[in-house]
Amino acid sequence: MDRLRALKAFVRVADLGSLSAAARSLATTQPTVSKLVAALEASVGARLFERSPARVLLTDEGARFLDSARRLLDDYDEAVAALDARTCEPQGRVRISAPVALGELHLHGLMLQALQRYPKLELDLMLDDRFVDPVEERFDLTVRIGAQVPPDLVARQLAVWPRYLVASRDYVRCHGEPQALAELAPHAFLRYLQGEAETVPFTGPVGTVDVPLSTRYRVNSAVALLDAVRAGAGIAFQPSWMVKDLLASGELVRLLPDWAGPAQIAHLVYARRRTQPMRVQVMLELLDGAIRAL
Template identity: 70%
Template sequence: MDRLRAMNVFVRSAELGTLSAAARSLSTTQPTVSKLIASLEASLGVRLLERGPARVMLTDEGLRFLESARRLLEDYEEAVADLDERTRQPRGLVRISAPMALGELKLNPLMLRALQQYPELQVDLMLEDRFVDPVEERFDLTVRIGGALPPDLVARELATWPRYIVASPEYVRRHGRPRALKDLARHCFLRYPLQTDDAVTLTGPDGAVDLPINSRYRINHAVALLDAVRDGAGIAFQPCWMVNELIQRKQLVRLLPQWTGPSQTAHMVYPRRRRQPMRVQVMMDLLTREIQSL
């Protein structure tokens, strides 16, 4: 029996609550998970898990063994990471989850550069806008924009981006340039479907102001919304990281530049552990540096 593998299977089963969930997270089968845990229990001479119809529960012995198993697995990963550091070459797989727009526009090219720089590194970049639990879904790092932060995970703030009021040059030619906040009332705004309020809070020389807005078109994909703005369909509040280059290239126009919309805040979220493997630490440093510079 591979004891390290069996212990890893036991830890995942205890964390996720079912053998089937542990099997999925480890890309194996439920019978294999069950067999490995049974072998581990036989070798220890104790029962670690009580198998129920829906979930598994830790026995008293399993609860005591769980923390020791976690520490041993972390020690093993640290030993492997130490060997990597001695060769100064990160190797192995790093699994990262990120929002779709940020991943598509910024992180995908960044990952491609990282793979060129570190030939023994592997990256799984999963782009989803939903909340991803890095423990349950086995991600080393997740990048989150907005939303509540889970208290049982580490959350490092990466950047805060103001939202600019932007439109295409063609839209401005057809509909005119707003000169004051009150002028925005006659313009059409492009928004996300979840933004159901008829007003948005802007911050500027007069402090915070609630501005009523009119919206005929809502779309739930940030890149598609940006494309609609570039095509002249309306005005939008866009985070500066998405539009700075387009403004510089005069493909978009920033309107009322003294005013900004609600800011976006990005966090890097990851499981608590004593030490990150070198491959993960390299990606953490890269994401921190690059996202802060957007």
């Protein structure tokens, strides 16, 4: 039995929950994957999966064995990468998690460029605004905005983006442009759906001021919130990286430019390990450069 190949098949089946999906991912057949898993079960003396027509599920023994199998494969990848990091071509799969808006507007394109540049690279990009623990959820790299990072993880700060108060030119034409914080109350303030606070912190010449503002519209999508502003539905805080081109083109107007909202802080977060496989190191540097440039 090819133990390394069997371990790869086992981990892929565990990740995808299906023999056929694992076979497609590994560019082989379902019977081959089934035989590899069966041979591994015979080798370790334990049943690793419960099989049903719909899907396969890890047994208790399989769940315990999964982490060890991943570590063995990671160690193998590190050993191969260390043979000659200068000439090896990055290959294999890199799993990346990132916030939805940042991923849709910028990182998706970066992934396509990386795939074109490195033909042997495979990429999984999961877009999710919640905090994703790279260790528990088996991601090689996670891009996080604003969340506190557990001390057992590596967190590389990439950028600090101010939030600007913005509106469309049509909105300003119809409703006027506020000249002071006290003039914001009548305006339609749009919010990201997070908590129920009715005050909004503004930082400016005299420090931070909490301004009471009500709103009729909250949405849990940064892209949708920006679309609402562009459509003239109201005014909102937007991070500088999302609106700098729209401000430069004149489509949006920055209101009260002496004041800003709470800044966004972007980190690249990943598990501590002795060395990163070349495929992960390549994506780490690409993400670092792309996000710092926003």
